[in-house]
Amino acid sequence: MSRFAQYYAKYKHDAGCYDWEQRQQHLGALFDKDESIEFYLGEGTDRKVYKHKVYHLKSAPGITVMRFANDIDIPVERDFEPAMAKDEPSCFVIIDNRDHLRTVAIQKRKKAFSNTHKVAKIMSFVIDQQLFKDHCYGFEILPDYYPVDLFKVWEQQQAHAQQMRFGTPEMEKDEILRKVEALKAKNRDYFDDSIMGALLDVLYAQKQAKYKGHYTVMPEDKKTALYVDKSSVYMRNLLTLADALDEPVELITNDGGTFRCFIDNDEGNTDKIVSHEFNENFLDMLFKTKKKDGSNIEHEDRLKAEEEVIGLMNSMKHEVTDEEEDQAA
Structure with a gap:
């Protein structure tokens, strides 16, 4: 079991928005394929790219599951000499882009990222730039905190x-x-x-x-x-x-x-941050062809995995009507 931190997406209205009402379609297009968007931080020699793979649920196309990877140098020893090896640990990110939903679930996996805020920051930075460049409005991913009362x-x-x-x-x-x-x-x-x-x-x-x-x-x-x-x-x-x-x-x-x-x-x-327990093995099934025991992942297995993912996202819905978002912009 893994823990998933609950975040939500927020669109930032700008005076120049000419197709604001299509913002969810614009976001979905950025995850159409693996290469539809490149996640990075920094410029020039300091630029670091974070690889990702996407899977769109067949039973709920508005939900995108993503493997989000971080290149990490690990000190090792080769032929009795210090050396560095590359590792690419990843965490799962689930984006619920169904009508009026703004939920983002980020897996807490310290092997990949020290905290979920880092993943949210990288994604927010790149998506915000791309949407503002193409459609003149902004975007950010914010955490949902436990309420007090x-x-x-x-x-x-x-x-x-x-x-x-x-x-x-x-x-x-x-x-x-x-x-x-x-x-x-x-x-x-x-x-x-x-x-x-x-x-x-x-x-x-x-x-x-x-x-x-x-x-x-x-x-x-x-x-x-x-x-x-x-x-x-x-x-x-x-x-x-x-x-x-x-x-x-x-x-x-x-x-x-x-x-x-x-x-x-x-x-x-x-x-x-609000968090939820979830079996990440269901998410693995969406990207792999074989289970841990070596048996093939069948179509029924993926349908079961998708059903579990939908259940998770339904339990952490962040719902916003067009009127509410227009007023908050």
């Missing part, structure tokens, strides 16, 4: 929420109880300390016994979503405790997405 995210993910994970407290029990008491004055609609003492006893016993330092809540029926519930005494006490500790709570969805959020906190984002 837990309840807002919980409501947005209402049909998909499966688990909520709370951290165990590090501070002393008396200090926590003082913080909980101070929250009464804020009149939170979820405030409840009726079982706080017993809850802390359990959490401290868990910590003292050196069990895993998280407390997970999930519905009894796995097929049922973890709906927003401020009426449950149990949940209200957990939320009150998390608020008192000022620690993030993790909301986990049924597609593996994790949202790390604070409760009623408006201090900006956590500076953490």
Whole structure:
């Protein structure tokens, strides 16, 4: 399994745009073939080219899967003398260019790039230049960060929420109880300390016994979503405790997405990019003819791989209407 960071594409309107309404077609044309665009940074002797290969999903042509490679010099020893060898480790990039969708998923693979921002920067730079040159508007790829407000995210993910994970407290029990008491004055609609003492006893016993330092809540029926519930005494006490500790709570969805959020906190984002788990073997199938065991990759295998990719991109949709984008330009 690999982790894929969630980014989104943003078109930048310019006064000279004469075919702004065709921006998604223009972007798609840049990935029509491997050689349709060249990714690079620098000029002259400092110019470095990043090779890439593209695959367009047959079942969803608006989704492009890309292998994005980075030439790296590796020190080796040949005939007892220091030397350099070339390596071209790659990461996967998936661009969802279906109607009104702007999603870009970048694989976190440090062997190829130290972070996903580097890949986004290279792609943004080249695509921006090309689109401005040909069509007089700009382009950039930006990260999607985990939101801060837990309840807002919980409501947005209402049909998909499966688990909520709370951290165990590090501070002393008396200090926590003082913080909980101070929250009464804020009149939170979820405030409840009726079982706080017993809850802390359990959490401290868990910590003292050196069990895993998280407390997970999930519905009894796995097929049922973890709906927003401020009426449950149990949940209200957990939320009150998390608020008192000022620690993030993790909301986990049924597609593996994790949202790390604070409760009623408006201090900006956590500076953490939303990420998703995905089996990169499905992406390998789109570019290779044989599996790791040496057997052939059949047509049915690729259809299954495409289905999984579509599922991943549907779980991280960044959707924008023409009206919204025109207004934001």
